[in-house]
Amino acid sequence: MIIILRESATEDQITHVVERVQSLGLQAHLSKGTYRTVIGVIGDEEQIRSAPLAAIPGVAEVVAVQPAFKLASRTAHPEPSVIEVGSGKNVARFGGGHVGMIAGPCAIESAERLDKIAGAIKKAGATVLRGGAYKPRTSPYAFQGMGEDGLKLLREIGDKHGLPVVTEAIDPRHVELVAEWADMIQLGARNMQNFVLLTEVGKTQKPVLMKRGMAATVKDLLMSAEYVLSQGNPNVVLCERGVKGFDNACRNMYDVCAIPQTHELSHLPIIVDPSHATGRPEMIPACALAGVAAGADGVHIEVHNCPEDALSDGPQALLPEQYAELAQQIRKVAEAVGKTI
Ligand code: PEP
Ligand code: MN
Numbered sequence: 113m114i115i116i117l118r119e120s121a122t123e124d125q126i127t128h129v130v131e132r133v134q135s136l137g138l139q140a141h142l143s144k145g146t147y148r149t150v151i152g153v154i155g156d157e158e159q160i161r162s163a164p165l166a167a168i169p170g171v172a173e174v175v176a177v178q179p180a181f182k183l184a185s186r187t188a189h190p191e192p193s194v195i196e197v198g199s200g201k202n203v204a205r206f207g208g209g210h211v212g213m214i215a216g217p218c219a220i221e222s223a224e225r226l227d228k229i230a231g232a233i234k235k236a237g238a239t240v241l242r243g244g245a246y247k248p249r250t251s252p253y254a255f256q257g258m259g260e261d262g263l264k265l266l267r268e269i270g271d272k273h274g275l276p277v278v279t280e281a282i283d284p285r286h287v288e289l290v291a292e293w294a295d296m297i298q299l300g301a302r303n304m305q306n307f308v309l310l311t312e313v314g315k316t317q318k319p320v321l322m323k324r325g326m327a328a329t330v331k332d333l334l335m336s337a338e339y340v341l342s343q344g345n346p347n348v349v350l351c352e353r354g355v356k357g358f359d360n361a362c363r364n365m366y367d368v369c370a371i372p373q374t375h376e377l378s379h380l381p382i383i384v385d386p387s388h389a390t391g392r393p394e395m396i397p398a399c400a401l402a403g404v405a406a407g408a409d410g411v412h413i414e415v416h417n418c419p420e421d422a423l424s425d426g427p428q429a430l431l432p433e434q435y436a437e438l439a440q441q442i443r444k445v446a447e448a449v450g451k452t453i
Contacts, residue, residue: 113160115151118172125170136163148172157182179377181334183341184348189379195347197240197296197319198276204239206349207381211446211453212410214278214321214383215435216242218425219255220262226269228417232432234273236439237453240296241266241275242412246282247424248302255423263293270295278321284312291316301325301353301388304336314343321412323351323385326364330373337380350374350382351412352403354389363391363428366399371406383410391428393419397438404445411442 115133117126126142126149133140138155153160157178166174179185194208206212215233220226220243230241245262247255258265263279270277276295281287282303290297296319303309304325313320320340324333337348352371354364366389374382384403386396400411416422416429430438443453 113153113165113177114175115153115165115168115171116173116175117149117151117170119147121149121170121172125168129165129168129170132168133165136160138163179331179334181331181338181378183346184334184337184378184380186377186379191379192375193346193379193381195319195349195381197278197349199295202274202276204276206383207409209451210409211404211442211451212240212349212381212383213238213439213442213453214240214242214410214412215415217416217422217429218414219244219247219423220258220266220279221423223265223269225417226265227272229415229432230269230273230275232417233415233435234275236432236436237443238275238435238439239453241270241273241277242279242298242414243277244280244298244424245290246280246286248280248282248300249424260289263290267293281309281313284309287312287316291318295319296321296349299323299336304328304333307339310336310339311343314340314345317345317347319347319349320345321349321351321383323353323388324355324370326354326356328355330370330377333370334374334378334380337378348380349410350378350380351385352382352389352408353385353412362389362395364389366390368399368402368406371403371408375407381409383412384408385412387412387414387425387428387430393428393430393434396428396430397434397441400438401441401445404442404451405449407449413438 141152192208197204215238247257278296280298281290298321301323357365386399419426419429
């Protein structure tokens with residue numbers, strides 16, 4: 113940590129900062145320039161971080177040298193992590209040159225529908241089946257999901273088609289149940305900073321799909337991943353799904369830049385979800401390909417065989433045949449950037 117003092121800081125204030133740092137059991141290395149003094153602070157990182165050094169009179173700024181997300185950071189783990197979802201021969205991989213392909217309906221609605229969609233996406237090359245059993249809806253009057261019955265259907269149909277399954281947990285009380293039926297637990301954008309939920313999911317060893325909150329920075333996302341990692345679960349896949357923007361042309365604002373930024377800061381894989389990012393089927397293919405070209409470790413797409421009849425997110429769903437065409441294009445772009453599905 114580096115403490116930068118104000119130009120106007122007095123000698124008494126500088127001495128006080130040094131004494132305060134030393135009283136915390138930390139070392140202070142003073143460096144006096146013509147106009148400003150800076151103090152390098154050395155010692156236990158967590159203690160330095162929790163000390164309110166910026167509140168000391170005369171201090172202009174406190175700059176961290178190491179990121180607070182130490183387990184998620186590249187510094188801690190220079191090689192990219194590869195996260196495996198599923199078991200046996202139906203394993204999907206994310207990261208380190210592997211592009212995972214998650215697809216399926218927004219919500220699990222019925223066995224027949226899920227079965228049709230799962231068959232189609234498997235044929236197209238998807239590697240993970242998605243479907244929400246607990247839906248975090250903006251309106252309390254909207255379809256809230258099939259709950260436990262939905263989890264069982266997802267498991268059954270995933271197994272039938274040889275696809276590992278991912279579904280969202282929205283309540284810490286459901287984590288055990290979701291972990292029992294799913295291969296991967298999704299943490300939705302609305303819950304990215306539900307720290308109780310993150311901690312519960314971190315206690316399992318299940319791979320986690322962590323979506324970026326709609327007003328969260330990439331560093332906020334990495335701090336949320338740190339909650340899961342710090343509980344002993346290293347299997348986190350991040351997801352860029354758009355943030356709130358000022359333009360209502362799309363549902364959200366797709367941030368492709370988040371992909372190289374995440375790769376620079378972290379070893380964790382990051383995938384893209386152009387379905388929720390754009391909310392518009394005609395824009396999903398271009399944004400999916402842009403994500404893979406920018407280095408995304410996977411693509412998450414909502415697919416429905418009858419979008420006009422869907423109980424959730426119908427207007428943004430791709431038809432199975434549209435997904436099949438997109439999956440072929442994704443494969444070509446992935447190969448062009450040296451990756452495999
Ligand atoms: C979803 O995946 O259906 C979903 C609700 O996503 P998000 O949390 O990104 O809005
Ligand atoms: Mn959805």
